[in-house]
Amino acid sequence: MKFSSSYEPGEFEADIYAAWESSGVFAPSVLTVPVDNDGDGVDDRFEKPEDRDVYSIVMPPPNANGNLHIGHGLTIALEDSLTRYYRLHGKSTWYVPGADHAGFETWVVYEKTLEKEGHTRFEYDRDELYARVWDFVAMQRGNMELQLRALGASCSWKDLTFTLDENVIDRVYTTFEKMWNDGMIYRGEKLVNYCPKHQTAFADIEVEHVDEKGTLWDIAYTYDGGEIIVSTTRPETLFGDVAVAVNPEDKRFKKLVGKTVKLPLADREIPIIADEHADPEYGTGAVKITPAHDFDDFEVGERHNLPRIQVISEDGHMVNVPEEYFGLTPLECRKKVLKDLEAAGLLRGEKEIEHAVAHCYKCGTVIEPMLKEQWFVDVKKLASTAIEHLDAGEIKFYPENKQKVLVNYLKGLKDWNISRQIPWGIAIPMFRKADPGATDEPDWIFDRRTNLKEIEKSGVKYVRDEDTFDTWFSSSHWPIVCTDWSEDNPTPYYPLDVMETGADLLFAWVARMIMMGVYLTGGVPFREVYLHGMVLDAHGKKMSKSKGNVINPMDLVAKYGSDAFRLGIIRGRSAGMNQAFSENSVIAGRNLCNKLWNISRLIQNIIDEESGNSDASSDYTNDNTGEDWICREISKCVKQVESCMEGYRFAEAMDILYSTIWDKYADWFIESQKIYRNVPLLKKSLETLLIVLHPFAPFVTETIWQNLSWTNGMIINAKWPTKLEYDPITAGQFESLMAVVSEVRGTLAGLPGANKGKKYALLYDNDSLVEDNLLLIKSLTKVPAVTALDGAPRGLRLALNNHELYLDVPENVVTEYREALTEKILIVGKELDALNARLMNPSYVERAPAYLVKETRDGVEEKSALIERLKQQLELI
RNA sequence: GGAUUCUUAGCUCAGUUGGCUAGAGCGCACGAUUCACAUUCGUGAGGUCACAGGUUCGAAUCCUGUAGAAUCCACCA
8 A cells, every 4th residue: 555755635534434335324224213111102202312332413504605714614523523533433423514595695695786787686586586595506506514514514415405496495384383373573663673774674683783973963942931951872763753752860951841842844742751761970861752653762762652753764764754854865864954953952961972883784874763563573482481491400501601601591582573575585484465444364474485476365365474484493493494393293303412602603603503402392303512713814813804804714624634724723722713714723733634644654665574463453462662651641541532522621532632642652652653553452552543533534534544554344334432452561661761761861952062962872781671672762752772780870860750861971071071960959959849848738738638648758759869960960071 | 871701921812610830823933854744843932810909728710899892782862
């Protein structure tokens, strides 16, 4: 087999992925695990999750017609590592890939291309637009899926779920119908966040609040014998005022409550009312009430049963206003109103203030609160049931604190506006009676035939609602639709083992999946939630196109390989934390892959040289120095990786693997095997490390596996290793040897002056550890010779270890070394003092655990002995 | 305004219930090198763990406060 001198990922990755995919290994092997709970001979449910041998996880669907960004790269790296890890454990794993129609995002892109062609959405009806966007998406689709493959995602492609798939729409309609029947859906005229540019409403969560400077104007509203001055940032909405509110506790205005005042610039009287909303401390303490254009005022209006007067239309122009203002944009109107107020002597002051202004998260346009009839979901029950399940600890969160944050959010959750005025989405299956006064039939009926503009029921004509669902409404079904769960067809893959996604989606998505899962299935949709933080640029700044600091994951994959990217993106990352990312960590990953490749190359060379040893790995025995030790270290590594994966500590698992492979396996064990060759152990140990690394670096481990002469099948299907056998005493002895080697190296490198780094022979006196490992020590330290001391000790005594060892350096060099030696004595002396001080403290000796006290005592003994040896050496000079 | 989190080496970050002399990668310095790997090997420098108190035999870790940073939520006209 061929191992070139360095690992070239580009030569292998595509073929390896194709081999996995065509072998069918991505699909789950077990479909049902029936259990007969009550023993009546009929299977009535599936195994409890903790007993089952399946593992399920679904992919947060990337935009179907987009490209993957760095965050997707992280998502895939994490989810695929989990999937592969549990597959190696023999579980039937199901990683369901997805593609998102990305309602609003895609719509914005498509609307731009429409504009470029000189058209607007208003020229077409909904079905036409839907068909056009469908084609538009189909044309661009596929990139994302290729990129998932390039990242090594071992997901079950035949189960790919698109958010507009028929079964998704069916499920959403079924849910909507159920909610409708349960009385949880209502049509309400409410103020919604409305983007005048996109002409659609948004959920609260889709709105971005930005602190901005604004002006607060004081305007006089007059009444017989006086005036009341109100403060407002939006004078143009004055025509929609229906009241002036003052705080009931505010003594200044107490007498005025109940009076009416004249609305400036308009011929209308409005009442002065008392409401807590008015803050005596803010502005003048009196506030105008415009229920149709302000969220607070809307609520005040509800409390006081006030009318709602809409003065800004959905396309952003003034309506229901005096003629001279009609048709102006709100901004034009504001200017004119201010001018006219000033002329009328009613403008009493203005002041700069800072306040939060809502913006469209996509185009930045200021959100206009707009009175609209929309479908709402009553969330009270959904949220409270979800909270019950969360409080019962049915979902474990990583990081832990997110559970509290989520419950807090659910407690304050407002009713959910699910109507969107965008054609690209799932149509709302509701129809309105064409002639409101005609019959006793209901005004609205549920019907799935959203492809029809009109339907007839009981002889009454109904017209469809043209709106579509908020994408989060359908997305909240994701665990259910991906696992194909249904009332009559429960599956062992539901609930999911884990939901992995970005921490920024905790509210928008995770919260809704939980509410929906609990509502529809009676149980939580996943057992655990792992939330990753944002991937920031190398300087800890958010990546954005405008800043030009966006890193494209595919560029890194092309440059360093898929595994390098995966290793790099996971490194140094912990749950929920936004963390910086730089190419350096990818380079470190690439280096590890290359290291492993070369380790394998050397081992294969050794095996090729040892004739007749190309059969599958067999039993091994540890015969030589270092072998028990590496078995111990690998066993330790496997165990630690297991515990890390259980706690979703990916970065830590990787660190452990990195140092085991590099600092232990390559630097010590492989080096020692250049002297002693234990072919069965070489095979076994390499296989073990390859398997344990495979979840993180699937391509290189599989490529090596395929290139080795003795391995069978594919590593993706391998069995997770059990511990390697070793003798702990021998394992410990090797550490003494390592310490000796390190001291020789360190001492040589630290020799003074021109002798720095020069190699001198190592002399030993009556030392079996050294005597038994002459060749190994010579090879590891690169000293010219390791020989028994003849005659009196000479040269430089190695004092750190309790061995009688000397470096055979000339007299003058020893003398020059004196200073370094003195310094060392001082340092060790300080350490000894610290230990002694601890022992002098009676509380410590009394109250600290015995093993610690013993360790301290041992330390004192050790350090004293060391100082003794160092002093002897000094005297020798 | 509220919530959550963070502050550890030049940089990016680990440090699981408090326990010896606080770790890693990258970077840096010095040295090595035909014989698996320069994507290499060896050695080393670099930290009053943001600050101030407290609890404890013992604090990077727990508590309180201060300062700074980030994210999310929020109706301040």
